Amino acid sequence: MTLPSYDQPMGENMAYKISDKCIACGTCKPECPVEAISEGTPYKIDSEKCVDCGACASVCPVEAIAQA
């Protein structure tokens, strides 16, 4: 088990990230309560806005979203 690092600014250390597996289906975007997801190939999560809720990751059909 890795201990969390506390030397990073709050909000940047535990955001979710979208990988290259993203097929740009758009399913995740409306699920985000803080509109942190923007369209693109791949889609992008704004780590400043992401509140780490996990809603997007649970709906992605190709499991492109993971905690980073």
Ligand code: SF4
């Ligand atoms: S984890 Fe939650 S807040 Fe962060 S991008 Fe996904 S849906 Fe939005």
Ligand code: SF4
């Ligand atoms: S749900 Fe997954 S595949 Fe679809 S746009 Fe979001 S990250 Fe990409």
